[in-house]
Structure formats: C-alpha cells, structure tokens
Amino acid sequence: MGTDNPPPTDDGKKKKKGDGSAIEQQGQQLAQAKFLRNYRAARELILAGDYKGGIAAMHALGHDEHPDVANYIGYATANWAITSNPRSGTRPPSRLIRTTPAPGPITACGT
Secondary structure: OOOOOOOOOOOOOOOOOOOOOHHHHHHHHHHHHHHHHHHHHHHHHHHOOOHHHHHHHHHHOOOOOOHHHHHHHHHHHHHHHHHHOOOOOOOOOHHHOOOOOOOOOOOOOOO
16 A cells, blocks of 8 residues: 655656755745645545545645555545445445355266
8 A cells, every 4th residue: 555655746847956946945845744744644544444534635635646645545435435335345246145055066977
C-alpha cells in the first residue's frame, strides 16, 4: 500500500536548477508540509475504517494524480463498496456458493 511519506509531485512544472527565489522555495516547502500533514490525516481515516471520510479528504488534497493518493482512494473505494453492501465486492452471490460436495474424478469409460 502507500507510504507514510510520499515524495513530492512536480505539478507538471519543470524548473531549472537554481531557479526561484528563497521566498518561492519557502512557499514550496510550506505547501509540501501541508500536503504531508493532510495526507497523513486522510490516510489515518482510511486505515481506521472511515472510508467515505478518507476518500473525501484525499480528494481535498488536490493531488489525485499522485500515486500514493490514487492508491489509497482506490483501496478505500473498494473497501467501502464491500462494507457498505455485503452483496457486492469480492464475495460471490449465495446462489453461486456450492452446497453439495464436488463430483468425483472423471474416468474413461470401461476402465
């Protein structure tokens, strides 16, 4: 699953080395710290079982393209579907569950 410290995204911006002032770099560091703080809070919601709240918090980050964010959104969505409707998800419908023993081995005729 995702990590507790996801690497920062580049937001599609390519910058040359040494480009940007100290104020811009400080703003980027603050934005990254805010992202990590909110990401960890959303992750904790999901891991605690609050899938709906965790999904909303992950979307609120505004970085749905980030691999760790997308991973947790998918994980929470799948688990929310399973827990909110016991007939959905990976559990087969009751009509497909075999209640009789499986047939014996198939043998050739006349042997």
